[in-house]
Amino acid sequence: MSFFKKNRSDSIDDLDQLRELLISSLHSNSEAQSYFNARLDCLSTLHKLCTICAPYDRYSNDPRMAAAHYISKYPDHLLVQVMPILLVIVNIPSNDYEDMNSNIIEPLLKAIDSARSLYRSTIYQDFNSIKEHYGLSQNA
Secondary structure (H helix, E strand, O other): OHHHHOOOOOOOOOHHHHHHHHHHHHOOOHHHHHHHHOOOOOHHHHHHHHHHHOOOOOOOHHHHHHHHHHHHHOOHHHHHHHHHHHHHHOOOOOOOOOOOOHHHHHHHHHHHHHHHHHHHHHHHHHHHHHHHHOOOOOOO
């Protein structure tokens, strides 16, 4: 596969190609696993994984499970930036209103839990900065 030949800074922009790579990683393809592990500091890849993880008909559970797995491995400072997306994903019902597969929901909840305190402090810090900017007291 040509995407393995790319250097560390290259990333896959095509979601279908990324989906195929996720399926390969799920089936223990070490090159595919290395691709994702090498990009655990890439916000762009994290956004793409969130897109693939969302429950809609385009992607089967295999790439969604792999995407959830890699999302859970991202550092908190990046997970904070996609926290609203993750919260939406775990609350979207599937087309048949079935619960999300536990192999998808558990890693997503792990990621949310991991970054929760940083997310909460970021919100409060931003909120206080906004209040301060407009000259509002802390008690207002």
